[in-house]
Amino acid sequence: MTKWKLDGEGPLFKQFQRTVIQQIVEGEFAPGDRLPSEAELMQRYALSRQTISKALSELAEQGLLERNKRAGTTVAKGFRERFLMPVKDISVEVGERGGVYEYRILALKKVRNGDGGLRWNDLPMGAPFLYVEVLHLADNTVAQHERRFINLTSVPKAADQTFEREPPGMWLMRNALWSWVRRRITAVNATEEVARLLQVPVGAACVTLERRLYHQEEAISIVYFIHPGDRFALDGDFGLAVSEHPLETTGRPHIA
Template sequence: MNQPLHEAIRARLEADILAGIYKPGEKLPNETQLAAEWNCARMTVSRALGALAEAGMVQRRKRAGTFVARRTVQETVLDIRDVAAEVRASGREYAFRRLARREAGASADEAAALEVAEGAPILQVIGLHLADGGPHALEERLINLDAAPAAARERFEDQPPGAWLLDHVPWTEAEHGISALAADGQTAKRLGISTGSPLLCLERKTWASGACVTSARFLYPAGAQRFTARLRQPRG
């Protein structure tokens, strides 16, 4: 059974957005241009763009056009947080240091974390977020290269992968977990603390239109980080 044309258009635009061909905030070709490219009616294009808008990947603005969705930083405690913005907001100088980078086929545990088949292409990045030159947080991240293929071209030597993903791969779903644990020897050494010291652990997953893009873990020395949000009860 052939794929409906509007689905083919949606899938192609979604793939281009995930690959970074269209970046957050960038305007997509208009309906007339897309209809000419695909040799179809504007209504077909409109249906494809509507599906992308419903998934949160684009924003349609009357008379202005269709734009790749932007995501704001630190909207609430459970939103996608930019560690660099956190550090700079506290008046400290931010830097990132990559500790390890590995491209490989997913192990069983990595496949489970990213919801992919064992052996699927993944990128693992481990890095240290610094505040005024000292350790602020340790990041351990897995990226699904089928969902974010452009990440394979990035070295992430001094640019954190989370910030790159925010700029290049619009997410449609996110899941967070916060827990406490004790630092093992290697983690303690990287963070400059004693083995067994308490850590605040933030675990995060993001999806784009049903595909898991990344799974990350941030480890903060206890007492060094505070997550806050102010919520308003809707009137009714």
């Protein structure tokens, strides 16, 4: 419990929520584990009962916790299935449908933020990140093109990865801590370059999915997927409303 500290940013109940989420994500509290009593939490953090109760009740409403007057507050038993599984790698989705999955690494390089026109506004200029471009196939048909940025300050071991054994999305889910994800979906028409990558006619309807992965306020990864419109299915989403971090779409690198 020594790791439970308020970060000093934003409203107190949001700070407290972030400490709770961090401990759950890092495994200090497993599904079904009981949190300390409100009285103990009040004393430990010098917070009012109202602040503690508001924070825990909101997390319970979001499905992260379960509240019971007799049993106290526990981590929801379905937490992992409900919140971690929606961030599935396409390889898992293809396998679940009974298809044959393949992927090809098209580009892989370490860059500094701002170099070569690659700009990630969540990171300071010059910060190191890994850039990877992947083509995903289902039953020998292109299902998705991926452009991914991984923050090497947050996930330093990504710097040595070749992703020959598993695609970057799956590797990241196993090797990086994260607490929430934000998605944005838009419809576009295929440019010549997109048409070539996805093997569709120029002007064909496509869907782009932007996914930003965070651990508390720290950017972990940002990825841009583009799918042929007739090969896209929307999955679930996950986002605990505990961050003060701005999420405007910025600095998107274009495929064409």
